[in-house]
Amino acid sequence: MSAVSVVLGVPLYGDGEHLQEALESLLAQTHPAMALVLCDDGPGEDARRIIDAVVGDDPSVAYRRNDGRAGLVENWRRTFELAGELHPGAAYFGWASDHDACHPRWLERLVDALERAPAAVVAYGRTYQFDADRHVVREVDRFETAGLTDPEVRLARTLRGVRAGDMVYGVYRREPLARAGALRRLLLPDRLLLAELSVRGEFLYVPHALRYRRITGRATLARQRASLFGESTPAYTRLPWWAVHTAAFAWAITHGETAAKAGMPQRLRLIATHARQNFLFAMHSRIGRVIDWLSLRVRGGLARAASLLRRG
Amino acid sequence: MGARDELSSRVASLRDSRAFSNYQRVRDEVLQMLDTSSDAVEGAPSAYWTHELQNFEYMLDASPLIVENLRHHTFHLTGIRTYEYRPHRADEARRQLQAKLRMLVELEGDALLVPESPALGGFGHDIDGALYNTDTLKYFEVLIALERGAVLDEIRAPGRKLVWEIGAGWGGFAYQFKRLFPDVTYVIVDLPELFLFSATYLMTLFPDATVRFGNGSDESDDWEDADFVFVPARASNALHGIRPNLTLNMVSFQEMTTEQVDAYARLAWELECPFIYSLNRDRSRWNPELESVREVLARYYWVHEVPLLELPYTRFPELKQLALPQRAVRWMLSTLGRDDSQFDYRHVVGWRRAST
Numbered sequence: 002m003s004a005v006s007v008v009l010g011v012p013l014y015g016d017g018e019h020l021q022e023a024l025e026s027l028l029a030q031t032h033p034a035m036a037l038v039l040c041d042d043g044p045g046e047d048a049r050r051i052i053d054a055v056v057g058d059d060p061s062v063a064y065r066r067n068d069g070r071a072g073l074v075e076n077w078r079r080t081f082e083l084a085g086e087l088h089p090g091a092a093y094f095g096w097a098s099d100h101d102a103c104h105p106r107w108l109e110r111l112v113d114a115l116e117r118a119p120a121a122v123v124a125y126g127r128t129y130q131f132d133a134d135r136h137v138v139r140e141v142d143r144f145e146t147a148g149l150t151d152p153e154v155r156l157a158r159t160l161r162g163v164r165a166g167d168m169v170y171g172v173y174r175r176e177p178l179a180r181a182g183a184l185r186r187l188l189l190p191d192r193l194l195l196a197e198l199s200v201r202g203e204f205l206y207v208p209h210a211l212r213y214r215r216i217t218g219r220a221t222l223a224r225q226r227a228s229l230f231g232e233s234t235p236a237y238t239r240l241p242w243w244a245v246h247t248a249a250f251a252w253a254i255t256h257g258e259t260a261a262k263a264g265m266p267q268r269l270r271l272i273a274t275h276a277r278q279n280f281l282f283a284m285h286s287r288i289g290r291v292i293d294w295l296s297l298r299v300r301g302g303l304a305r306a307a308s309l310l311r312r313g
Numbered sequence: 314m315g316a317r318d319e320l321s322s323r324v325a326s327l328r329d330s331r332a333f334s335n336y337q338r339v340r341d342e343v344l345q346m347l348d349t350s351s352d353a354v355e356g357a358p359s360a361y362w363t364h365e366l367q368n369f370e371y372m373l374d375a376s377p378l379i380v381e382n383l384r385h386h387t388f389h390l391t392g393i394r395t396y397e398y399r400p401h402r403a404d405e406a407r408r409q410l411q412a413k414l415r416m417l418v419e420l421e422g423d424a425l426l427v428p429e430s431p432a433l434g435g436f437g438h439d440i441d442g443a444l445y446n447t448d449t450l451k452y453f454e455v456l457i458a459l460e461r462g463a464v465l466d467e468i469r470a471p472g473r474k475l476v477w478e479i480g481a482g483w484g485g486f487a488y489q490f491k492r493l494f495p496d497v498t499y500v501i502v503d504l505p506e507l508f509l510f511s512a513t514y515l516m517t518l519f520p521d522a523t524v525r526f527g528n529g530s531d532e533s534d535d536w537e538d539a540d541f542v543f544v545p546a547r548a549s550n551a552l553h554g555i556r557p558n559l560t561l562n563m564v565s566f567q568e569m570t571t572e573q574v575d576a577y578a579r580l581a582w583e584l585e586c587p588f589i590y591s592l593n594r595d596r597s598r599w600n601p602e603l604e605s606v607r608e609v610l611a612r613y614y615w616v617h618e619v620p621l622l623e624l625p626y627t628r629f630p631e632l633k634q635l636a637l638p639q640r641a642v643r644w645m646l647s648t649l650g651r652d653d654s655q656f657d658y659r660h661v662v663g664w665r666r667a668s669t
Contacts, residue, residue, distance in 0.1 A: 022615055025667045055667070102615060104463045105587065105664060127461070129620070135607070137618045211463040213617050 005061070006034040007093035007112055007172065010080030012073065013041040017048040019100035019215060024055045026102040028062075032109045036091070038084045041066040042076040048099070063087055072231030074186050081183045085175070095172035104211035111172040114207045118147065122178070122202030123195075125171030126210025128164075138216060141167045145206035152200045153267075153274055159199035160278035165192040166220060168204070170212065177201045185249055186235065188225050188242040196246070196279075197253055200271060243283040247276045327377030332433060335516040336380045339508055340373060342526040346505035346545040349528055357547070358504055359602070361568055365389065372509045380513065382434030387483040387510055393447050395436045407438040409629035410445055416622060416630065417453055425456040425465075427489040432518055451626040452486045455563060455592055456493070458660035462619040464588050467558055468494050473537060475500065477557040477586065479577050480565035484511030488518055491540065500542040500555070508543050515541050527551040549580060557586040564658075566609075567593040570602040574609045582613035582665060589614050589663040592626070607661060614663025625658040 009027060013020070027037060039062065041048050049066070056062045065083060067076065077096060084094055093112055097103065104126075111124040118124075128141040144162045146155040169191035181197040184190045195204075218224065222242065226234050237245060251272045254263065263271070314322070327333055358366060369389040372379070379386060388394045397406065418426065428443035429435045437444030459465050468474050474497045481487050481501040491499055501511060508526075516524055522540035528548055536542050536555060544551050560581040566574045581589050595605040603609075607616050624630060 026615065026664065028667070029664070102617065102664070106463065106466070127463075129617070131618065135616065135618065137620045140620065208461075209463045209466055211461075 004034060005036040005088040005091050007032060007095070007108065008036045008038055008084040008088050008091045009095050009097045009108070010077070010084050011037060011039045011097045011099055012076040012080045013039055013048045013099045014043070014073065014076065015048075015099070016045065017051045017099065020048055020051045021055055022102050023097070023099050024052065026105070027097055028056070028059070029105045030103070030108045031106050032112060035061065035108060036084075036088055037062040037097075038080055038087060039064045040076050040080040040083060042071050042073075043067065044070065070231050073229045074184050074190055075231060077184045081178070085179070092175055093172050094175045094178060096170055098170060098214070100215045100217070101170070102213045102215075104209075107210045107212055108172065110207050110210040111205075114205050114210070115172065115174065118203065118205055120150075120203050121147065121174075121205045122198045123168070123171045123173045124205040124207055124210070125168045126206075126212050127208045128167045128170075128212045128214055130167075130214045130216045132216055137213075141214075143206050143208075144168065144204065146199060146204045147206070149203060152263075153270055155199045155203065156196060156271060157274050157278050159196055159204070160275065160282055163192065163195050163199075163204075165189065165195050167212075167214060168195060170214070171204075173198070174202070182253065186230065187245055187249060188222055188229070188238050189246070190229070193246050193249060196250060196275065200254065241283070243279040246279055247272065250275045324377050327381050330377065330381070331520060332383070332513065332517040333377045333380050336375060336383075336509070336513045339512040339516070340375075342512070342528075342543070343373070343505045343508050346508075346526075346528050346548070349545075349548070359568060359570065359573075359600075361599070362504060366504065366506050369506070369509075372506070375509070380433070383510065383514060384434040384436060384483070390482045390507065390510065391448060395434070398436045398438055398446060406629075407440070409631075410438050410447075410450065411440050412630045413450055413622075413624070414440065414445060414453075417450065417457060420621060421457045421460055425460060425493060426453050427492045429485075430488070430518055433514060447627070448485050449489075451563075451592075452489045454621060454626055455486065455561075455590075455660070456489065458592070458619045458621055458662070459559075459590060461621070462588075462590070462617070462660070462662035464559060464590065464662060467588065468497065472496075473498065474558045475537070475555055477502065477552070477555075477560045477581070477584075479503075479560065479562045480507075481511050482507065482563075484514040486561070486563065487511065487515055487541070491515070491519060491522075498536055498539055498542065500536065500544060500552070500557070502544045502546055502549050502552070505545045508545075512541070512543050549577075552580065552584060556584055557581065558588070560586045560589045562590070563592045565593075566591055566606045567595075567597040567603065568600060571604045571609055574603065574606060575612065578610050578613045578663075579669075582669060585665070587665050589665075591616075591661045591663070592658060593661075594658055607659070610661070610663050613669050614665055616661050616663045619660040619662055621660060627658070 039052060041064065052064055067079070071079065080096065081094060084091065093115065107126055111126060114124045115121055129137045130139050130141065131137045141164050144164060146158055149155045177198060181194055181201065185193055187193060226238050254268050254271055369386065372386065385395050429437045429446055429449045431444060435444055437446035437449060476490065476497050477500045478487060479502050481503055487499050487501060491497060503511065516522065519540060523538060525536055525539045525542045527542055527544035578589065589610060591606060591610060593606045595607050596603060610616050
């Protein structure tokens with residue numbers, strides 16, 4: 002095998018119901034210099050058994066199990082860190098899910114796209130969301146910032162249109178990802194990560210890098226509080242997430258690499274853009290959730306009425 | 314010259330045509346195939362097909378006039394008749410077809426669009442100087458699904474590729490595919506009688522093509538350089554030794570038994586074919602011998618749906634805007650109605666499983 006240039010980190014959690022499919026699709030990737038890093042956050046031994054059966058003694062796959070429940074964010078961070086320790090020379094990194102599936106050329110096409118576009122920090126592919134019956138319920142909207150050179154424009158567009166839950170499963174240049182703190186310990190950490198990265202470079206959309214995302218339930222803040230942080234949920238997760246994000250973003254771009262590159266007026270403009278767009282997005286989402294709730298109630302009522310009529 | 318002489322002269326001339334000569338060669342091969350029996354489960358026609366085959370028995374003794382208009386006789390396989398495309402009844406249907414064509418082009422551009430050839434009685438609505446019919450759009454839709462399913466890039470990659478179609482009907486999709494990807498060996502496995510349509514059509518439309526007829530095992534040695542290979546379903550064991558890059562089935566898995574679909578999917582898996590594509594209903598209301606197409610394919614391939622249009626390939630967009638009450642009633646019916654999704658046509662791409 003040639004030197005590893007891209008590492009896929011797979012944070013594991015749960016009973017591994019769909020792990021076989023996910024692992025097979027990752028092991029079938031055609032990229033010649035790929036390695037897998039699996040971090041198991043428990044709770045049982047199911048994942049380990051499946052890994053042993055599917056992976057065997059493949060030397061390109063590393064497995065670690067956490068001592069206790071770390072929570073999703075910490076497990077994602079550990080996956081990224083472990084990838085760096087085991088393969089420090091790898092220029093690219095991506096998180097892969099333990100219950101989704103990627104086309105065999107998914108990784109090859111994303112890395113190829115990144116290599117052709119030096120200004121890009123992340124590439125992601127066409128994504129279909131599918132349900133328990135394997136029916137596609139929707140195609141994720143296309144989003145990209147390729148060709149946009151102004152960080153402010155990229156940030157505004159990202160905060161308005163990014164589909165963080167899907168795009169986070171892209172392939173990143175490792176260095177800017179590390180500088181953006183991988184995944185921060187907040188609610189909606191994927192959204193914050195992509196906002197920070199948007200300042201650092203462009204996002205690419207690669208239609209023939211195909212990925213299928215299994216939808217297992219509605220993404221709610223309550224669900225995130227329960228799953229992201231392990232045993233204890235930080236108190237700040239009770240604050241409005243959009244305000245916490247803007248504070249974290251402001252801290253990030255006034256410290257470190259970004260701060261060194263951008264002058265104070267530009268940093269202030271970026272923070273203002275973040276605050277405005279994030280707030281608008283949060284309000285828009287809230288209205289959307291109310292409409293969804295009403296729609297569900299109406300449909301549920303109709304279904305109950307139909308059921309009564311049939312019985313009658 | 315009288316009518317009788319004119320007819321004789323025309324028939325004599327057609328008898329010397331390339332199309333009729335192709336037909337005669339195909340018929341010889343088909344009769345030879347029919348003489349060879351086998352116990353392969355894939356080869357036995359279902360009750361439905363046994364009946365259908367009787368309807369075009371005349372194709373075993375077709376006159377040059379029939380071969381000249383071969384496409385007019387493919388309605389036995391498709392249900393699509395030339396009458397539906399006559400100019401006097403074309404207006405509304407033509408507009409609908411055009412609207413659907415536009416919807417498909419909006420999805421992925423027109424690079425994969427191949428119109429119906431006028432050869433051998435090719436028919437369709439004339440749109441911008443080219444012929445289009447339900448089949449043309451169906452195949453275009455399939456090509457778009459293969460593109461969106463990220464499969465066609467595999468075919469575009471350098472090197473000779475091999476595509477295996479299970480049940481190719483009159484050869485319409487093979488024609489489009491070969492036009493788009495000339496460096497492909499296209500293997501068709503079908504009931505022998507159907508080669509009277511597909512082989513004659515393809516050999517005539519691609520006069521320089523190298524053609525093979527497989528009728529036994531261990532014959533695949535010289536297939537790689539062939540353009541088309543026709544293998545009777547009962548001799549599908551002849552495929553051992555090839556490695557298809559793509560296996561295809563359109564609208565015939567749903568007519569087979571579970572055992573037959575399983576045998577084909579297993580064979581594709583054994584041949585290490587990385588992708589299998591299916592446009593089928595999971596179940597057909599008229600076929601109690603089939604469990605579910607996707608469930609059977611899933612024994613060997615991870616199956617993934619590729620959504621395109623809300624409309625199945627058999628239907629066309631309604632051009633008249635429905636009134637609000639009508640739309641409300643439809644919405645309520647769809648909300649209250651029973652789940653018929655198992656009877657929907659689905660574009661499905663399967664990725665080969667590591668183990669079964």
